[in-house]
Amino acid sequence: MKMQGKVAVVTGASSGMGKAIAIAFVKQGANVVINGRREQALAEAAREIDPTGEHVAAVAGDISNPQTGERLIEEALSRFGRIDTLVNNAGIFVSKPFTEYTTADFASVVSTNMAGFFYVTQYAAAEMLKAGKGHIVTITASGTAEQPIASLPAVMAALTKGGLSTATKSLAIEYAKSGVRVNAIAPGVIRTPMHPAETHDYLDKLHPMGRMGEVEDIVDAVLYLESAQFVTGEVVHVDGGQNAGQW
Secondary structure, X not given: OXXXXXXXXXXXXOOHHHHHHHHHHHHOOOEEEEEEOOHHHHHHHHHHHOOOOOOEEEEXXXXXXXXXXXXXXXXXXXHHOOOOEEEEOOOOOOOOOHHHOOHHHHHHHHHHHHHHHHHHHHHHHHHHHHHOOEEEXXXXXXXXXXXXXXXXXXXXXXXXXXXXXXXXXXXXXXXOOOOEEEEEEEEXXXXXXXXXXXXXXXXXXXXXXXXXXXXXXHHXXXXXXXXXXXXXXXXEEEOOOHHHOOO
């Protein structure tokens, strides 16, 4: 599958899964517009994604701000002339017992995970509907919502990221005849720099397969959905079996 000439917007792309997805898209021939909060880290990621700078543009900013979403889509249109794919990857995960969440925790998680999805997806969808084609992929965390883990309390993920799985299905039906597909990926714990090495043994054991996922596992799922033209409203679980049930 090649993405020659296509244009993708990827949020949360200064590191980890988002950066890996953007690298894969450029290798497939796409142009990408990436977003992250940290301007310097985003600039460094852009250089890694495409050292020539020809196929990448960076828009720094908080994705929960509607103006950031608008700027992302405007950059895709002005720099590359179109938008074909949006990957909603930006998100945060806070694990605490329910009664220990603070109002600051709530505000932070909701603004990033929900508002960050809402605004940029609105702007992207409007352009895709005009074009009569497009693909929206959202990285959710529905595994922790559908199959809660006693040792990992995560009601904020269930409330926010879990809700995005349902939103994916709703948008997929709304846009089913428009040429715009909407899908999601529900990952397990993915090995990225955000997980210190001393936590890996515990995190491995949270998956029936006995290991964390790798960023390449998520990239493969995104590329599959990008090529699967008859797939919409799907939530692909890339979680080492977590969604299958208790173990």
